Amino acid sequence: MLDxxxxxxxxxxxxxxxxxxxxxxxxxxxxxxxxHKCLPHSHGSQGCCAFHRxxxxxxxKDPAMASSSSFTEGASVFGGGSNLKTAAKNIFDxxxxxxxxxxxTCLSExxxxxxxxxxxxxxxxxxxxxxxxxxxxxxxxxxxxxxxxVSGFINYLSKKSGVVSEKICVMPGFVNPGDIRxxxxxxxxxxVDFTMLPDTSGVMDTPxxxxxxxxxxxxxxxxxxxxxxxxxKTIALGLQTSEPSAEVLRKKCGVEYExxxxxxxxxxTDKFIMALQDLSKEEIPFEIEEERGQLVDxxxxxxxxxxxxxxxxxxxxxTVLGITAFVLELGMIPxxxxxxxxxxVFEQKANDLFDKFAVTDCIAKAGTDLFYLHQxxxxxxxxxxxxxxxxxxxxxxxxxxxxxxxFPIIDRYIHSYMPLVGYxxxxxxxxxxxxxxxxxxxxxxxxxxxxxxx
Amino acid sequence: xxxxxxxxxxxxxxxxxxxxxxxxxxxxENNPDVITANTRTIxxxxxxxxxxxxxxxxxxxxxxxxxxxxxxxxxxxxYYSWGTRRHKAFADEKDGEQADCxxxxxxxxxxxxxxxxFGGEKKLKQAITExxxxxxxxxxxxxxxxxxxxxxxxxxxxxxxxEEEYGIKCIGFSxxxxxxxxxxxxxxxxxxxxxxxxxxxxxxxxxxxxxxxLLGEYNIGGDGWEVEKLLKRCGxxxxxxxxxxxxxxxxxNSHLANLNLVQCHRSINYVAEMMYDKYGIDWLKVxxxxxxxxxEALRSIxxxxxxxxxxxxxxxxxxxxxxxxxxEIQYLKSKLKGKTAxxxxxxxxxxxxxxxxxxxxxxxxxxxxxxxxxxxYEGREVIPDIKIDADSKNIESITVEKDPKYxxxxxxxxxxxxxxxxxxxxxxYEGMFKEMDEGSIICDDLNHFETEEFLRILKPDIFFSGxxxxxxxxxxxxxxxxxxSYDYSGPYSTFTxxxxxxxxxxxxxxxxxxxxxxxxxxxxxxxxxSLGGEE
Numbered sequence: 001m002l003d004x005x006x007x008x009x010x011x012x013x014x015x016x017x018x019x020x021x022x023x024x025x026x027x028x029x030x031x032x033x034x035x036h037k038c039l040p041h042s043h044g045s046q047g048c049c050a051f052h053r054x055x056x057x058x059x060x061k062d063p064a065m066a067s068s069s070s071f072t073e074g075a076s077v078f079g080g081g082s083n084l085k086t087a088a089k090n091i092f093d094x095x096x097x098x099x100x101x102x103x104x105t106c107l108s109e110x111x112x113x114x115x116x117x118x119x120x121x122x123x124x125x126x127x128x129x130x131x132x133x134x135x136x137x138x139x140x141x142x143x144x145x146x147x148x149x150v151s152g153f154i155n156y157l158s159k160k161s162g163v164v165s166e167k168i169c170v171m172p173g174f175v176n177p178g179d180i181r182x183x184x185x186x187x188x189x190x191x192v193d194f195t196m197l198p199d200t201s202g203v204m205d206t207p208x209x210x211x212x213x214x215x216x217x218x219x220x221x222x223x224x225x226x227x228x229x230x231x232x233k234t235i236a237l238g239l240q241t242s243e244p245s246a247e248v249l250r251k252k253c254g255v256e257y258e259x260x261x262x263x264x265x266x267x268x269t270d271k272f273i274m275a276l277q278d279l280s281k282e283e284i285p286f287e288i289e290e291e292r293g294q295l296v297d298x299x300x301x302x303x304x305x306x307x308x309x310x311x312x313x314x315x316x317x318x319t320v321l322g323i324t325a326f327v328l329e330l331g332m333i334p335x336x337x338x339x340x341x342x343x344x345v346f347e348q349k350a351n352d353l354f355d356k357f358a359v360t361d362c363i364a365k366a367g368t369d370l371f372y373l374h375q376x377x378x379x380x381x382x383x384x385x386x387x388x389x390x391x392x393x394x395x396x397x398x399x400x401x402x403x404x405x406x407f408p409i410i411d412r413y414i415h416s417y418m419p420l421v422g423y424x425x426x427x428x429x430x431x432x433x434x435x436x437x438x439x440x441x442x443x444x445x446x447x448x449x450x451x452x453x454x
Numbered sequence: 455x456x457x458x459x460x461x462x463x464x465x466x467x468x469x470x471x472x473x474x475x476x477x478x479x480x481x482x483e484n485n486p487d488v489i490t491a492n493t494r495t496i497x498x499x500x501x502x503x504x505x506x507x508x509x510x511x512x513x514x515x516x517x518x519x520x521x522x523x524x525x526x527x528x529x530x531x532x533y534y535s536w537g538t539r540r541h542k543a544f545a546d547e548k549d550g551e552q553a554d555c556x557x558x559x560x561x562x563x564x565x566x567x568x569x570x571x572f573g574g575e576k577k578l579k580q581a582i583t584e585x586x587x588x589x590x591x592x593x594x595x596x597x598x599x600x601x602x603x604x605x606x607x608x609x610x611x612x613x614x615x616x617e618e619e620y621g622i623k624c625i626g627f628s629x630x631x632x633x634x635x636x637x638x639x640x641x642x643x644x645x646x647x648x649x650x651x652x653x654x655x656x657x658x659x660x661x662x663x664x665x666x667x668l669l670g671e672y673n674i675g676g677d678g679w680e681v682e683k684l685l686k687r688c689g690x691x692x693x694x695x696x697x698x699x700x701x702x703x704x705x706x707n708s709h710l711a712n713l714n715l716v717q718c719h720r721s722i723n724y725v726a727e728m729m730y731d732k733y734g735i736d737w738l739k740v741x742x743x744x745x746x747x748x749x750e751a752l753r754s755i756x757x758x759x760x761x762x763x764x765x766x767x768x769x770x771x772x773x774x775x776x777x778x779x780x781x782e783i784q785y786l787k788s789k790l791k792g793k794t795a796x797x798x799x800x801x802x803x804x805x806x807x808x809x810x811x812x813x814x815x816x817x818x819x820x821x822x823x824x825x826x827x828x829x830x831y832e833g834r835e836v837i838p839d840i841k842i843d844a845d846s847k848n849i850e851s852i853t854v855e856k857d858p859k860y861x862x863x864x865x866x867x868x869x870x871x872x873x874x875x876x877x878x879x880x881x882x883y884e885g886m887f888k889e890m891d892e893g894s895i896i897c898d899d900l901n902h903f904e905t906e907e908f909l910r911i912l913k914p915d916i917f918f919s920g921x922x923x924x925x926x927x928x929x930x931x932x933x934x935x936x937x938x939s940y941d942y943s944g945p946y947s948t949f950t951x952x953x954x955x956x957x958x959x960x961x962x963x964x965x966x967x968x969x970x971x972x973x974x975x976x977x978x979x980x981x982x983x984s985l986g987g988e989e
Binding site: 001002003004006010011012013014015016018019021022023025028043044045046047048050051052054055056057061062063064065066067068069070071072073074075076083084086087088089090091093094095105106107110111136137138139141151188206208209210211212213303340371390393410 | 494495496499500502507508529531532539545556560562563566577578583584588603604632633691786832845902906915924926927928930971972
């Protein structure tokens, strides 16, 4: 397994090997699926749309519907305007969404299609919408694309009526439906009225009913996106993913925002809860305090198995930072913390966490790949790997237990229904981490040392 | 049945109707049945089709284990085609020659904005340098993605540079996603480069008296290994596989085999035809999916070589293999007989799997190809009648000359005629139509709307398709199995594969969760509930 990966760190400036990111459009497609009765549309060649739908379906094990401008060579020369116009007509005729959310691709970006102009020219049926965002695949990552699509919805739809509502806007970050349901539970418990944008719960985690719905119950309602301009505040969860969109809403409609890390682990969830309390001025209810207490109780219970253990974490920047914060709370050492998504803020925030918990000799790197991570591990083995599916080859090659968290997880089921955020999400992380380490001990220790009670 | 087709098409707007009507056929309505295929998908119509890159890098080149395939472009295309198709392989040594396996690796130039603006050739060269320094591969393939063609990076010049600089095989594949109308264009581009640059460059002759190449076998879930094992039992040497589990090391010697066996016609027929023209190697369409079709394939191979000893050995192998699976097949058939299926896969499987389904008494009510051409439906006899449109014209079609050194005729024309009389037609594919029941529906480039409608009206018991539409069917309460990935099961080829397939279908139909979909309180009429207006 990965037999050609050497211990000697290879100098590379051009070749990415085993990436820890993918391209913008898939993030945009995911974000667009989080709007009710929205059909994401990929303005490029068919393959992009097919790849993205395939990838999202493999992660969520639920249909990811989207359409394509189906560029041919001709469209690539003369521009894709007529393709998009034809597409819009056919989509409204046949698939009847309320809104089409167009994102670009490296193809349409390179030829310079002006989406604003093309969309202005389209005859959009009454009470229907077309919005767009630019997602050049040669910049940023799928995270950037997610952010850009969220901003796209705001750019096109959100309006300030002049009457400030009691609602707050919550931007969830690039998370699973299970996380969004957890946010909602906490928001409800804290008596905060909100609009979540986007909201993929009820879309990418639909129940089995025996009847397929192309547009399931979930997703942010269009009138709610329009009304975001009147929100009294935005809570932007995930500094890298959500803050830019919160800034777009602030600029456009004057909605102030508070950007904070994904509420993962104890302290970051505390921070989220207190931010909500600040808005609602309500007492923090017993069920939340109880959950928090349970979580800390568990952390104390499992500490003999987690304390001092080293871990390598890879994936999307906000998620990786959240996991890093939590493993530090468990007394673990996040030896290597990497993301494929570029951005200096990641390294800075990771280093801040290392300093806060006084761990030394840990490495944080953005804009890198799993080959680099593997080389680091070859030089200094870790006790645990945390990240998506693509780390499983490293786990196997180095015989390191792997806990799957984040995106994409295409080789396991059910995970997307479950949270990583909030106290409940942290409990799940704690259970998974402890189980992985303890299972490893059980399967690797001498027979005479196999413990019946642990 | 034609009312089913008409009912569906009527729901389209005039323009879409005009386009789609010739892609949807009721079998037996016309003599002969004619279909339109390999034409553009209408923008906005939710197609399951992919692109040229997917056909070239994903399908044909991806499985070649010892080539480091550098995807030149932004990160996505490399990422999505990394380990996601189950073409299994492992590194091995053959006659002292090593073939490494890079399938666990994904190589990309991860082009950034400045590369798009100022050109990416420099970065590509540097990427090759780094790949050579870390992996020391014997071959590097460069696959272009959309922007590369648009900005005019000359990957072929870079490939020539790579060969000179590092003394390794370095080949460019201009398989930008926008070329052609589906994955099919990518197959063609990959085929062209294989014949131009690899086939015929080796000189390791097969050791056995009878040798074959296995074309269009991608070793999904280990299918190809099962076929190889079977052929080996019969005493036939497999020189190379195109391309599942295979290598640059093996493919370069493929011109020295006696016969080409073609499994997936669509993706590799260009290589088969060009090897016939250049090296005189006949090709035989085979199908190792299904018990009866595997037997037929083996017997045809026996007849081709015409060696009584070989034929006897093949019969021994058949009776032995059949003996092992017979009871289980009969059991599965007793459970599955009478079920109906709909199939929508690539460019061959929708045909191949019909024969396997028949082994179990399952009939096909709907079949379609994602990226096939008319000959895959109607048979190669229609090729002269196929109109080449602008999209196909852009894909280079190459002609090859007889190779002065290696051209060799195995069977004379008379012998071939005699074979044809025995039912073995060489260098020919009959297509899907001829095996389909009258009244069944055939639909090319089946889109989401049509999928939902057809499944609703035809109510098959099983829908065989891919990941993008699998859960659409499943949410509708219909068993759906992926025939691209076999839902991570398989192998499904040959005798034992047929059993595995049947077991998987039976498992899918029997799983208790189907009976739990409706909550008990939804099944009991709520007699005590209030009637409208009472409250």
